[in-house]
Each structure stands twice: as C-alpha cells, then as structure tokens.
Amino acid sequence: MARSASPKSTDDRPSTAPSRHAAAAAAATASSDGAASTSQAGAPVPASRYRHDFQEAEPLGRGSFGQVVKARNRLDGQVYAIKKIPLKRPPRHMAGTARVLREVQVLSRLSHANVVRYYQAWIEPVTPEEAAHAFKPRMQPSLLFIQMEFCPRQTLKDRLEEGLAREETWRFFRQILQGLAYVHSFGLIHRDLSPKNLFIADNGNVKLGDFGLATSQRRPPVSGAASESISHAAMTRQVGTPFYVAPELMAPQSAHAAGYSHKVDLYSLGIILFEMAYPFSTGMERAIVLRSLREPTCRFPDDFDQKALRGPAIILQLISHDAEKRPDCEVLLTSSELPMAMEDQVMTE
Numbered sequence: 001m002a003r004s005a006s007p008k009s010t011d012d013r014p015s016t017a018p019s020r021h022a023a024a025a026a027a028a029t030a031s032s033d034g035a036a037s038t039s040q041a042g043a044p045v046p047a048s049r050y051r052h053d054f055q056e057a058e059p060l061g062r063g064s065f066g067q068v069v070k071a072r073n074r075l076d077g078q079v080y081a082i083k084k085i086p087l088k089r090p091p092r093h094m095a096g097t098a099r100v101l102r103e104v105q106v107l108s109r110l111s112h113a114n115v116v117r118y119y120q121a122w123i124e125p126v127t128p129e130e131a132a133h134a135f136k137p138r139m140q141p142s143l144l145f146i147q148m149e150f151c152p153r154q155t156l157k158d159r160l161e162e163g164l165a166r167e168e169t170w171r172f173f174r175q176i177l178q179g180l181a182y183v184h185s186f187g188l189i190h191r192d193l194s195p196k197n198l199f200i201a202d203n204g205n206v207k208l209g210d211f212g213l214a215t216s217q218r219r220p221p222v223s224g225a226a227s228e229s230i231s232h233a234a235m236t237r238q239v240g241t242p243f244y245v246a247p248e249l250m251a252p253q254s255a256h257a258a259g260y261s262h263k264v265d266l267y268s269l270g271i272i273l274f275e276m277a278y279p280f281s282t283g284m285e286r287a288i289v290l291r292s293l294r295e296p297t298c299r300f301p302d303d304f305d306q307k308a309l310r311g312p313a314i315i316l317q318l319i320s321h322d323a324e325k326r327p328d329c330e331v332l333l334t335s336s337e338l339p340m341a342m343e344d345q346v347m348t349e
Helices: 020-030 049-053 095-107 128-134 156-162 166-184 263-277 283-293 313-318 329-333
Strands: 054-063 066-073 079-087 118-125 142-149 198-200 206-208
Touching: 049 054, 049 118, 049 142, 054 079, 095 118, 095 142, 156 166, 156 198, 156 263, 166 206, 166 263, 166 329, 263 283, 263 313
Parallel strands: none
Antiparallel strands: 054 066, 066 079, 079 142, 118 142, 198 206
C-alpha cells in the first residue's frame, strides 16, 4: 500500500475499513441485476444500474467528454456526482475504455482529506432513443458511468475571482501539496490540475478533483484506436488546460511518448500559486501575464509583490522548464520557505 503524504495526520491516511459509501457502492453493484426493460420499438434493453440505483437531480456540467450530473443514491440516500461519458467504439476496440476502468479502480482506493473520493465505474448500453441523439448509425453505443463524491460548494476558480487573503493562499497551497503527494504515491498523475478542478469542501478545505485526464506514470500516453474509444479522446490524449500544462506535455506526441513524470503536476501548481498571489483585473491581463510567466525566462509583472510569497523562489522552482529541477511535494512541505501550518485557521463549519 502507498504511504500517506502526511504521516503525522491520521486524517490523511487511507482508510483500511470500508466506509459507508464504499459499502453502499458494493451493494449497488450487487443490486444491479434487475429485470430488463423494453424500448418503444419493442426491443429488449438490458437493465440500467444507473436508473435503478440513482435518482438524477440536476446537471452540473458538460464538456467534450460528456456530462456530470448530481444524483441521489436510492440505497444510502447520499448525493453523488455522476460522470457520463459516451463510448462510441465497438467492444472489441475498447482497450482505452478498459484502461480507464482500471484507472478508476485505482482512484477508488484513494482516501485523503484533500482528494475527491471516487467510488465505482461501470458501462451500460444506451437506449435507442439516447443513441439517436448522441451516436452515429451502426455504432454499438454505451455509456461509461463514474460515481464520485459530490462537492456542493465552490471551486478555487470561484475563490480566485473573489480574491484570497495571504493566509488563505498558503493554506490552500499546503493542502494541494498534501493531496498531490498522496496521489503521486499511488503512481498517478493528474495532468489537468487547474483552479476549476480544485474544489472547496463544506469545511473550507481544498480537494483535488476531476481526474478525467489522470494517467499512471508507469505507462506512456494512450494513442491510436484505443484512445478513440472515448469521445474526442477527452480522457486520454488531451493534456489539460493550456495555461497550466507543463511544457513537456505541449511538445509533439513523439517528444514525450517515452513517458513523463509526476513533475507535470508540480508545474501546474506553480502557475496556480502565482494566480492565488496575484489577482487579475481582466481576462486579457490574465492571458498576457500567464503567457509571459510560461516563457523559459519567465518574467514577473512589475507590480507583483514578491515579498508576499517570501520571494519568488517557490514559483520559479515549480515552473522551471527543466522538470528535474521542480521540487517534489514532500520537499516543499518541509521547506523553510513554506509558512508553518496554522491548523486553527482551518474552517470547520
């Protein structure tokens, strides 16, 4: 088993006992063998675990990958976020889908205060009516469902728009480091770390979420027909949000086909730390400043208060174009440049 990122804190260690949610997920798996339904055309449709076990409440978001909805589980009464991803390739060509399912299995083992929980994933055929809207003729369409923890409050993107106090910047930064260290200890890479994928929980703490682009650092990126099994290759070939993507991931496929490391997430974190410390007035200003920051010889804005971050050392290390020079999470968590954690400032509402 992988070690916790924060061994001194029992809250950050993976749970060895099955949680109430995990037990409910197992029950959901066991209870999904209901009777088959019939479409309007009279053709039998296999029973849907999703329709049997969940009551959909409202959409939460939509992108090239598919849709995320809020849904209540009929078995445990809890609310979850359910990601629905159209799979457009026939089963014999769905190696990429199998890889995603294995990835979710790994994610479901993660249990950390600063990481959104993943519970289970499964595939269902769609009804003829659904297929007519989302798929081309002669395809064998199905949907990949991923059940995740529902975070009802804000994202870090929302908080950046409101503005962060200096103490809050450091608290969030430390929590992201702790969550990343834990994720990396499982051999996982997020690849799409950005403010919109960092959720603010009810207690005011940050949780890393939306691992839709996560991949194991022990294997190269998926390419070719396997990656096309998921619509627009959204979960395999894309490499994150442009302003936050490490330079080595922006290179041509052949340049990084041999693999890359967890250091790509540290680059993203460097851009995020700068953005937490330097509020923007307009979207245009943000684009200009972040482009300048991404240059090999990065330049801070003239009005950037470098003293606010005890000097720019941490940011400069994190956004180095030489991945080997980026410090690991554990190194930063013990660095003298990082303010001491002030646990009494953590919100517990």
